[in-house]
Amino acid sequence: MKLLTANRLSDGVTIWYAAEGWVEDAAHAARLDDAAAEALQKEWTQRETEVVAPYLVPLRDNGSPVQREHVREFVRANGPTTGPTRDALARAFARQDVFED
Amino acid sequence: MYQYDAFDHAFIRDRVADFSDQVARRLSGELTEDQFKPLRLMNGLYLQLHAYMLRIAIPYGLLAPRQMRRFAHIARTYDRGFGHFTTRTNLQFHWIKLAETPQILTELAEVEMHSLQTSGNCIRNTTSDHFAAAAKDEFEDPRPWCELIRQWSSNHPEFSFLPRKFKIAITAAVKDRAAIRLHDIGLHLTPQGFDVYVGGGMGRTPALAHCIRRGLPGSRLLGYLEACLRVYNRYGRRDNSFKARIKILVNALGPDEYKRQVEAEWATMDASRIDPPSDEIERIRAFFPLPDLSDAAFDAAAHARAETADPGFARWVKNNTHPHKRDNHVSVTISLKPIGGTPGDASADQMDVMADMAETYGYNELRITHEQNVVLPHVARADLYALYRRLDAAGLGTANAGKITDIICCPGLDYCSLANARSIPLAQEISRRFEDARLSDKIGDLQIKMSGCINACGHHHVGHIGILGVDKQGVEFYQILLGGRADEKAALGVITGKGLPAEAVPGAVERVAQLYLKLRKDDNEPFIDTLERLGREAFAEALHEPA
Numbered sequence: 001m002k003l004l005t006a007n008r009l010s011d012g013v014t015i016w017y018a019a020e021g022w023v024e025d026a027a028h029a030a031r032l033d034d035a036a037a038e039a040l041q042k043e044w045t046q047r048e049t050e051v052v053a054p055y056l057v058p059l060r061d062n063g064s065p066v067q068r069e070h071v072r073e074f075v076r077a078n079g080p081t082t083g084p085t086r087d088a089l090a091r092a093f094a095r096q097d098v099f100e101d
Numbered sequence: 102m103y104q105y106d107a108f109d110h111a112f113i114r115d116r117v118a119d120f121s122d123q124v125a126r127r128l129s130g131e132l133t134e135d136q137f138k139p140l141r142l143m144n145g146l147y148l149q150l151h152a153y154m155l156r157i158a159i160p161y162g163l164l165a166p167r168q169m170r171r172f173a174h175i176a177r178t179y180d181r182g183f184g185h186f187t188t189r190t191n192l193q194f195h196w197i198k199l200a201e202t203p204q205i206l207t208e209l210a211e212v213e214m215h216s217l218q219t220s221g222n223c224i225r226n227t228t229s230d231h232f233a234a235a236a237k238d239e240f241e242d243p244r245p246w247c248e249l250i251r252q253w254s255s256n257h258p259e260f261s262f263l264p265r266k267f268k269i270a271i272t273a274a275v276k277d278r279a280a281i282r283l284h285d286i287g288l289h290l291t292p293q294g295f296d297v298y299v300g301g302g303m304g305r306t307p308a309l310a311h312c313i314r315r316g317l318p319g320s321r322l323l324g325y326l327e328a329c330l331r332v333y334n335r336y337g338r339r340d341n342s343f344k345a346r347i348k349i350l351v352n353a354l355g356p357d358e359y360k361r362q363v364e365a366e367w368a369t370m371d372a373s374r375i376d377p378p379s380d381e382i383e384r385i386r387a388f389f390p391l392p393d394l395s396d397a398a399f400d401a402a403a404h405a406r407a408e409t410a411d412p413g414f415a416r417w418v419k420n421n422t423h424p425h426k427r428d429n430h431v432s433v434t435i436s437l438k439p440i441g442g443t444p445g446d447a448s449a450d451q452m453d454v455m456a457d458m459a460e461t462y463g464y465n466e467l468r469i470t471h472e473q474n475v476v477l478p479h480v481a482r483a484d485l486y487a488l489y490r491r492l493d494a495a496g497l498g499t500a501n502a503g504k505i506t507d508i509i510c511c512p513g514l515d516y517c518s519l520a521n522a523r524s525i526p527l528a529q530e531i532s533r534r535f536e537d538a539r540l541s542d543k544i545g546d547l548q549i550k551m552s553g554c555i556n557a558c559g560h561h562h563v564g565h566i567g568i569l570g571v572d573k574q575g576v577e578f579y580q581i582l583l584g585g586r587a588d589e590k591a592a593l594g595v596i597t598g599k600g601l602p603a604e605a606v607p608g609a610v611e612r613v614a615q616l617y618l619k620l621r622k623d624d625n626e627p628f629i630d631t632l633e634r635l636g637r638e639a640f641a642e643a644l645h646e647p648a
Contacts, residue, residue, distance in 0.1 A: 052134055082526045
């Protein structure tokens with residue numbers, strides 16, 4: 001299973017592909033089977049007026065990104081882990097951090 | 102400081118108009134991302150983990166209060182209320198919207214600022230001594246030469262698409278506070294002229310620059326730089342970006358052969374078409390007069406009473422002031438390294454306070470240091486206590502300049518898309534371990550420098566203790582380097598011991614510091630001298646938890 005993620009062109013905000021289209025909250029990201037994920041990535045790579053550099057994040061069985069992508073995707077999904085914008089995204093969506101082990 | 106003339110204003114306005122048009126065409130789909138990316142990078146706009154990052158050039162680290170206030174305004178209006186000062190003495194905003202970038206650049210241009218050449222394979226912001234024109238050990242003010250290089254290198258048609266980025270630093274004092282031997286070109290201005298060092302750098306392949314010319318007259322500086330860059334531009338490796346910096350070329354050719362080629366190129370050049378006439382150098386020099394420094398008497402007794410009544414002030418004076426050419430003045434370092442804070446960050450309110458302080462006590466001048474602090478170069482000693490109280494009230498009174506908690510640190514994986522590991526949380530934890538001012542002062546000068554990846558934005562190669570974040574099969578690990586230094590005795594640190602998980606690093610640093618306190622000859626032997634005397638092996642065991 002994989003997630004599809006990108007940055008939004010107009011403001012660079014991290015976005016995730018969900019059942020209803022692109023969303024800002026990683027908690028709503030759709031778990032896609034590999035073939036569907038790759039087809040969607042190909043489709044959105046062509047649609048450059050909306051998103052920049054879409055890519056796939058592989059998932060482990062527990063739904064978290066694979067180890068190698070873990071910290072990067074944890075930070076992208078929840079916000080910086082320190083400083084004035086700590087957990088900015090988790091706070092904005094009034095939720096706990098996602099992609100924790 | 103230098104003031105834009107009509108040419109400068111028109112140049113920047115035109116570039117903002119160009120980029121505004123490019124942004125509009127990208128948003129409409131007329132430009133693809135592949136077409137747009139090099140254009141945005143030419144304007145210092147990166148796409149990072151959470152948003153776009155805009156890097157704004159601060160030429161040789163020199164800022165006027167109105168420019169610092171404009172940063173505060175941009176932080177409040179277009180970002181999230183803060184900015185990050187970098188080791189290239191630039192400012193980064195990490196939460197920028199592409200669509201708002203043209204307006205931001207327009208507002209920067211109003212105060213004679215821009216983000217050009219803060220990215221891309223061109224000549225980047227020249228850096229210099231943050232105590233320029235103030236330090237007692239200075240031969241000459243390096244800033245006019247920095248400005249000359251800025252004008253020469255801005256949009257230089259021959260050097261806008263070099264094999265890789267190119268960084269120049271200048272110092273003109275006995276002490277090297279500009280890390281010149283870690284630059285593509287480092288210039289040391291002495292009474293005999295410029296000593297030219299070439300081929301230094303950090304990153305994946307660290308190297309110390311080699312001196313290829315001594316005593317170069319200032320009047321011939323630009324021609325010689327042009328010859329250095331021409332040889333690099335001709336033979337620098339464009340086939341492999343990891344081997345494209347000039348340090349690789351200089352080491353491949355050997356410094357003597359590189360010098361021979363530079364001198365041969367220089368001999369063919371028409372100096373009259375490149376080197377500025379003396380009246381142009383004098384015109385630029387006239388922009389950098391020493392301010393009309395106050396002759397107000399310094400009341401030493403009142404100052405001593407203030408230090409006795411307020412030990413925090415006494416410690417700040419001891420650690421954060423630097424001798425000035427005029428004995429009744431000092432240079433003041435405003436630390437952007439509060440205990441447990443993010444190194445190099447300043448809030449919009451703090452930026453406003455620093456601008457106010459520069460106007461009230463600092464003769465309208467601020468400097469950004471490559472150590473990610475801010476300097477007021479000229480402050481009357483009589484004003485120190487009033488200044489300290491204002492800074493301290495704004496969270497800017499940390500008395501740790503040059504000490505173990507004055508950590509250089511890149512943004513790391515909390516923001517940067519190139520990083521392999523986080524650096525800020527680790528810097529914060531180390532800082533908290535040494536919160537005890539008595540311990541920190543007892544340890545004395547000890548520079549920790551930390552990068553979240555091999556690109557070395559946090560200068561880990563030249564930290565007395567360097568820390569490099571790496572990705573070890575998906576887990577953040579940290580390699581420790583010992584023995585680096587960026588001053589006039591420049592040396593590269595060496596990886597020592599095995600990589601450590603984040604939670605083990607603060608303890609390792611603590612054990613090394615404690616061991617130093619045991620091993621030093623006396624209280625006056627700094628950490629780096631003890632380490633060089635005994636060898637880094639003497640400290641290697643301390644990096645690891647005793648079995």
